[in-house]
Amino acid sequence: MSDYNHSEVEKKWQQRWKDNNTFKAVEQDGKEKYYCLVMLPYPSGNLHMGHVRNYSIGDVFARFHKMNGKNVIHPMGWDAFGMPAENAAIKHKVHPAKWTKQNIARMREQLKALGISYDWDREIATCDSEYYKWNQWFFIKMWEKGLVFRKAANVNWCPSCNTVLANEQVSEGVCWRCKNHTEHRDLEQWFVKITDYADELLEGHKELAGWPEQVLSMQRNWIGKSYGAEVDFALSGSGKKLKIFTTRPDTLFGATFMVIAPEHEIINELKDKIKNWDEVAKYIVESGKKSNIERSQSKEKTGVKLEGVHAINPVNGKETPIFVADYVLTGYGTGAIMAVPAHDQRDLEFAKKYNVPIVEVIKGENSDISNKAYEDEGVLVNSGQFDGIKSADAFNIVSEWVEKHGFGKKTINFKLKDWLISRQRYWGTPIPMIHCPMCGIVPVPEKDLPVTLPEDVEFTGEGESPLKSSESFVRVKCPKCGMPARRETDTMDTFVDSSWYFARYCDAHNDNAPFDGKKVNYWMPIDQYIGGIEHACMHLIYSRFWHKVMRDLQMVNSDEPFTNLLTQGMVTLGGSAMSKSKGNTVSPDEIVEEYGADTARLFILFAAPPQKQLDWSTEGVEGCWRFINRIWRLKDIVNSKAESAASDNDKADMLRIMHQTIKKVTGDIEKEHQFNTAISSVMELVNYLYTYKFHGNDNSVSLEAYKAVVLLMTPFTPHLCEEIWENLGNKDFISSVGWPAFDEKFIKQDTIEIPVQINGKVRGKIFISAEAGEEDVKKIVLADEKTAQNLKDKQLVKFIYVKNKIVTLVVK
RNA sequence: GGGCGGAUGGCGGAACUGGCAGACGCACAGGACUUAAAAUCCUGAGGCUCGCAAGAGCCGUGAGGGUUCGAUUCCCUCUCCGCCCACCA
Numbered sequence: 001m002s003d004y005n006h007s008e009v010e011k012k013w014q015q016r017w018k019d020n021n022t023f024k025a026v027e028q029d030g031k032e033k034y035y036c037l038v039m040l041p042y043p044s045g046n047l048h049m050g051h052v053r054n055y056s057i058g059d060v061f062a063r064f065h066k067m068n069g070k071n072v073i074h075p076m077g078w079d080a081f082g083m084p085a086e087n088a089a090i091k092h093k094v095h096p097a098k099w100t101k102q103n104i105a106r107m108r109e110q111l112k113a114l115g116i117s118y119d120w121d122r123e124i125a126t127c128d129s130e131y132y133k134w135n136q137w138f139f140i141k142m143w144e145k146g147l148v149f150r151k152a153a154n155v156n157w158c159p160s161c162n163t164v165l166a167n168e169q170v171s172e173g174v175c176w177r178c179k180n181h182t183e184h185r186d187l188e189q190w191f192v193k194i195t196d197y198a199d200e201l202l203e204g205h206k207e208l209a210g211w212p213e214q215v216l217s218m219q220r221n222w223i224g225k226s227y228g229a230e231v232d233f234a235l236s237g238s239g240k241k242l243k244i245f246t247t248r249p250d251t252l253f254g255a256t257f258m259v260i261a262p263e264h265e266i267i268n269e270l271k272d273k274i275k276n277w278d279e280v281a282k283y284i285v286e287s288g289k290k291s292n293i294e295r296s297q298s299k300e301k302t303g304v305k306l307e308g309v310h311a312i313n314p315v316n317g318k319e320t321p322i323f324v325a326d327y328v329l330t331g332y333g334t335g336a337i338m339a340v341p342a343h344d345q346r347d348l349e350f351a352k353k354y355n356v357p358i359v360e361v362i363k364g365e366n367s368d369i370s371n372k373a374y375e376d377e378g379v380l381v382n383s384g385q386f387d388g389i390k391s392a393d394a395f396n397i398v399s400e401w402v403e404k405h406g407f408g409k410k411t412i413n414f415k416l417k418d419w420l421i422s423r424q425r426y427w428g429t430p431i432p433m434i435h436c437p438m439c440g441i442v443p444v445p446e447k448d449l450p451v452t453l454p455e456d457v458e459f460t461g462e463g464e465s466p467l468k469s470s471e472s473f474v475r476v477k478c479p480k481c482g483m484p485a486r487r488e489t490d491t492m493d494t495f496v497d498s499s500w501y502f503a504r505y506c507d508a509h510n511d512n513a514p515f516d517g518k519k520v521n522y523w524m525p526i527d528q529y530i531g532g533i534e535h536a537c538m539h540l541i542y543s544r545f546w547h548k549v550m551r552d553l554q555m556v557n558s559d560e561p562f563t564n565l566l567t568q569g570m571v572t573l574g575g576s577a578m579s580k581s582k583g584n585t586v587s588p589d590e591i592v593e594e595y596g597a598d599t600a601r602l603f604i605l606f607a608a609p610p611q612k613q614l615d616w617s618t619e620g621v622e623g624c625w626r627f628i629n630r631i632w633r634l635k636d637i638v639n640s641k642a643e644s645a646a647s648d649n650d651k652a653d654m655l656r657i658m659h660q661t662i663k664k665v666t667g668d669i670e671k672e673h674q675f676n677t678a679i680s681s682v683m684e685l686v687n688y689l690y691t692y693k694f695h696g697n698d699n700s701v702s703l704e705a706y707k708a709v710v711l712l713m714t715p716f717t718p719h720l721c722e723e724i725w726e727n728l729g730n731k732d733f734i735s736s737v738g739w740p741a742f743d744e745k746f747i748k749q750d751t752i753e754i755p756v757q758i759n760g761k762v763r764g765k766i767f768i769s770a771e772a773g774e775e776d777v778k779k780i781v782l783a784d785e786k787t788a789q790n791l792k793d794k795q796l797v798k799f800i801y802v803k804n805k806i807v808t809l810v811v812k
Numbered sequence: 813g814g815g816c817g818g819a820u821g822g823c824g825g826a827a828c829u830g831g832c833a834g835a836c837g838c839a840c841a842g843g844a845c846u847u848a849a850a851a852u853c854c855u856g857a858g859g860c861u862c863g864c865a866a867g868a869g870c871c872g873u874g875a876g877g878g879u880u881c882g883a884u885u886c887c888c889u890c891u892c893c894g895c896c897c898a899c900c901a
Contacts, residue, residue: 003851214816218896221815226900246901259901301899327899337901345813346899415900533895570895606837607824613894620824620838626852627837633852677826680836687836690853755832760882762832798881806831810881 004632006596010719014115022735023066023117025073027522034070035523036062037502039531039539040079043103043125047110048578048585049604049616050571054530056601057568057610057675059116061528063715064669066117067739073523075505076111076118078104080127081494086427089459096427096459100127110588114597115719117735122508126497127427131504133450134514135496136432138546140443141553143433147193150441153420154263157185161462164424184288190422190431190490194545198223198414201544210564212611215536222537224415229399230334231408233258233311235266236319238273242266242311245333245413248343249402250394253383254361255338256351258311258322259303261330262287267306275308280324287326301327301350313338314407315398316384321356333413341373348373362391419542421493426457426466428491436478436485445479451487465489498539499546502526502561514555521557529562532570540565566673569613571604578616586616595625598717602628605675605716628720630686631709635724638689638699638706651701654692655746658705661685662742665712675716682712711740756787757808763790766807774801781807 017023027033038058041051062074078100085096092099104125111118124131142148156165158175165175165182175182194201202223205216228247235242242258260266262284267274274280283304303325310319320338327346328337341351341358348369351358360369364378377391386394386401399410422431430451432444444451454470467473467489478485500514506523507515531539540562547561573584591600603624608614661681668678686709692702707728714721714734725734749770756764764786768777778799781787791811798810 214896217816221897224897224900228901244901248901325899327901329900332900339901344901346901349899413900415897536896609825612818612825614824617824617838623837623839629852674826676824677836680826683836757832757882765832800831800881802831806882808831808881 004629004720006598006628006719007593009723010113010115010597013719013722014112016722016733017115017117017735018120020733022733023062023072023074023119024121025071025075025119025523027519028071031071032069033523034062034065034072034528035502035526036065036072036074036528037505037526037530038076039529039535040077040498040501041107042079042082042084043100043107044084045103045106046585046587047107048571048587050578051111052114052588052600053571053604053610053614054532054568055111055114055116056605057566058528058530059601059718060605060669060675060715061530062117063718063735064739065527066735067711067714067737069738072117073122073505074117074119075122075124075508076116076120077122077124077501077505078107078126079494079498079501080104080125081132081428081491081497083425083427086425086459089427090461093459095455097127097453100125100427113592114588114601117718122505124501124504124508126494126501129450129452130509130511131501132429132497134500134504135429135492136444136449136451137446137514138496138500138549139432139492140446142192142549143443145549145552147196147549149191149193149418150188151191151418152186153189153191154184155187155189155424156182158182163461163463164465181289187424189420192419192421194419194542195414195416197545197548198225198416200548201416201541204544204548204560207560208562208565211562212565212567215533215540215565215567218536219541222416222541224413226413226415227395228333228411228413229402229408230411231314231338231402233313233320233338235270235322236310236312238270238309240266240269242322242336243334243408244336244338245411246338247413248340248395249398249410250380250391251340251343251361252313252315252338252398252402253380253386254340254342254359255313255320256341256359257320257339257356258336259325259328259339259347259350260322260336261328262324262326263330264324264335266336267324270306270309273309274306276304276306280304280306283324290326301325301346301353303327303350303354305354314402314405323350323354325350331417332415342369343373343375345373345375416541419493419495419545421496422490423493424465424489425491426453426459428494429496430467430473431488431490431492433488434476434478434485435488436481436483438483439478439480439485442478442480442485448479465491467491495538495542499543500550502529502543503547503550503556517555520555524556525558525560526562528564528566530566530568533567536567566610568610569608571614571616573616591618591621595621596628596719598628598720599625602679602716606679607676609674609676611673627683627686628717630690631713631717631720632724634686634689634706634709635727638702640699650692652746654688654701654705656749657685657688658708659742659744659746662708662712662740663747666739666742669715678712679716682709685709685712708740710734711737752804754804755806756781756784757806758787758790758811759809763787770804774799777801777807781809 036058038054062072066072080100085100088094088099089096126132139148158165158180160178160180161175202225208216226247228245229249230243230245232241232243271277303323306322306324309322311322313320339347341348342360343362359382361380361382362374362378363381364374364376367374367378380386380389380391380394386398389397402408430453432449432451434442434444436442454473456472457466457470459466474487476485476487503515503520503524507519510516543561550556551559571578573586578585588600603621606624607620664681665678668674689702689705710721710724718735721734751767752770753765753767755762756766764784766780766784768780794811796809797812800808
């Protein structure tokens with residue numbers, strides 16, 4: 001009996017799969033396709049166990065459906081733009097491209113060593129100009145459609161490095177490099193009008209029955225659709241109006257003051273009227289220094305009253321004071337609110353602190369506003385002609401009154417903001433625009449794409465975007481008038497790269513278009529998408545949006561890109577997520593070296609269901625290695641032709657367990673996505689085979705069961721299974737062979753054992769025919785000696801038979 | 813503060829639609845094989861009490877209550893943990 005040599009076997013089959021193009025995907029009319037995709041990795045340098053988990057999960061789906069006869073596409077690529085490469089360039093003086101390519105090369109080898117069934121011919125890296133050329137192409141299409149626009153926006157700015165910082169480069173208000181305090185600055189930025197699709201992104205959820213409810217609810221929150229009204233409050237003595245948004249128009253009579261965000265433009269317009277301007281200006285500067293997180297975490301609300309101006313409540317003509325306070329956000333609604341302290345907790349806290357009157361306008365059962373705002377429904381009071389109306393009805397009645405009298409209108413608001421896609425960095429897709437002093441903003445003509453990243457750039461981490469230092473890049477002629485012009489130096493958010501890569505995989509090397517429509521429509525939408533829950537809102541909304549834009553450009557014919565979504569749990573170490581920046585990663589290399597890729601894959605799939613968080617521990621790896629060897633050794637035992645002493649009953653039992661296992665594993669993979677229980681049921685089948693009788697020379701039944709074991713394990717441990725399959729004399733690759741079928745006829749049992757409960761406790765077991773009716777079962781139960789003992793001196797009150805499950809007696 | 817999950821032996825986890833809680837694996841113990849060890853194969857095992865034993869009884873799925881013949885599963889209250897969003901008017 002030879003020991004299983006994992007390293008030899010795994011190399012052998014990886015080579016054979018490659019030589020035979022086993023996993024190459026080709027469009028085939030009439031064959032059902034299956035698109036399996038795992039979110040593409042960022043090439044950080046090394047695979048960690050989190051990656052192993054993701055890609056192993058994806059491989060189970062891909063291999064399972066291939067064995068079930070589907071035309072499977074399972075591509076892989078690299079989300080290769082982003083800050084870490086640029087940081088490495090600053091720190092180690094390596095060009096980001098070089099650093100990235102090295103990392104990709106290393107991680108590609110690690111992935112190949114895991115034996116994942118990728119079609120490597122479709123590999124892409126988003127930092128290749130063949131790829132990002134099409135980011136630029138899409139950008140121009142969106143510009144033409146009015147989906148791209150420019151607007152001033154707030155950015156983090158480090159005054160000592162003289163550079164823009166990403167959110168993750170600022171922690172606790174301090175620059176990651178120089179540790180100096182950062183500030184906010186307004187810069188002209190590029191935006192994508194994702195809000196045009198806000199409603200459709202929400203409505204589209206109806207098509208996403210194959211998504212976890214958790215993700216849908218997170219997206220609902222993120223999109224944040226709310227119904228309300230915009231109301232204009234006149235400003236005393238200025239002729240100007242202040243527009244506010246409220247979700248509670250029913251509380252309009254309770255508005256005793258107004259609050260506007262420090263960034264609100266009306267403050268400057270009212271400058272002459274504001275008597276305490278110095279105080280107000282100081283407050284605005286102070287809150288501008290705070291990060292959004294600081295703002296939201298401060299326990300006490302702060303603000304300053306604008307002396308000398310008042311707003312007039314349109315419903316009752318009352319004058320109300322106006323405050324500027326940073327608990328009101330500039331980016332939501334109109335950046336101004338009417339404050340109703342009686343019915344909004346935040347407003348109440350503020351009103352108490354600044355001594356503003358509190359007027360109750362909604363009376364509910366037991367409503368008491370002395371300590372806490374009453375935010376529930378009730379009946380209107382102190383509301384003039386609307387008194388006595390239920391608050392739920394008043395929403396419409398009051399809004400209609402406001403609308404009729406020209407003070408405002410009903411409206412819908414979204415939390416979803418337009419997507420700020422420009423970055424003042426080097427390592428990203430250059431935005432293909434040219435600023436001409438004569439013609440304004442002019443897109444780069446399609447024939448001049450791609451706009452490639454220049455090489456003559458130095459990475460210091462200081463100053464503005466490194467692209468600005470490249471003369472050859474910046475100095476261009478205007479495509480329209482030919483006069484000297486300046487090239488845009490902003491690059492795109494890397495979320496752009498991952499918003500459509502799944503479509504590019506369908507036609508990965510097309511030089512004339514992002515992809516061919518026929519090919520994309522053959523493979524899309526993705527049947528199974530797999531990735532972390534952390535992408536629930538950003539990536540999974542951006543790419544749904546992008547897909548809808550591609551649909552509106554008549555490039556794809558589906559509405560949604562991802563039919564089914566599985567969000568796998570994180571692999572943690574001591575409870576915190578593995579990531580390179582935390583330095584707590586575990587590399588798969590040692591396990592692959594010592595026990596092989598199959599063991600690594602099996603272990604990580606067996607340890608927990610895919611959706612669940614998994615805290616890393618190597619305990620148990622040996623158990624999986626043992627199991628692999630148990631399957632391997634079984635080959636010689638089964639092959640020794642030694643079964644004839646097995647009785648017909650033994651054989652029937654063996655077949656029953658085999659068919660049961662096939663049924664269970666198939667369901668666990670296909671429907672439940674519970675790979676851990678699929679594996680454990682194969683373990684049971686293997687255990688059963690070990691205790692099965694082997695004497696004589698007929699091994700037909702045990703060989704059949706053994707083959708089932710090998711086929712069922714192929715999605716988990718493909719190398720081992722290929723090797724055994726070949727050893728059993730098969731010429732085909734097991735990866736391409738049919739998935740085993742089960743037959744209920746073998747699973748059905750004539751006689752079954754069921755428990756007998758008396759008053760809720762199991763008191764015995766009986767054998768009955770599976771077909772037996774309640775009356776028959778009752779006879780058997782009452783005739784049972786043990787049951788009779790338990791029934792002595794008692795009265796049978798109730799008899800319950802749950803078919804093929806349990807008998808329950810209720811006695812007194 | 814809001815939303816969504818979760819809590820089961822020493823550990824990872826299992827349990828269909830309310831029907832024998834703890835499958836499978838790890839760790840552990842015993843046996844076989846061996847000069848011995850490793851490896852392998854077999855067996856045992858939630859806790860407590862009684863019993864030489866076979867076995868019997870009770871308790872037990874974060875806590876408390878409820879519905880039910882029967883609850884890990886459904887309902888209510890609470891505690892703790894994780895994730896996402898977060899002063900969203």
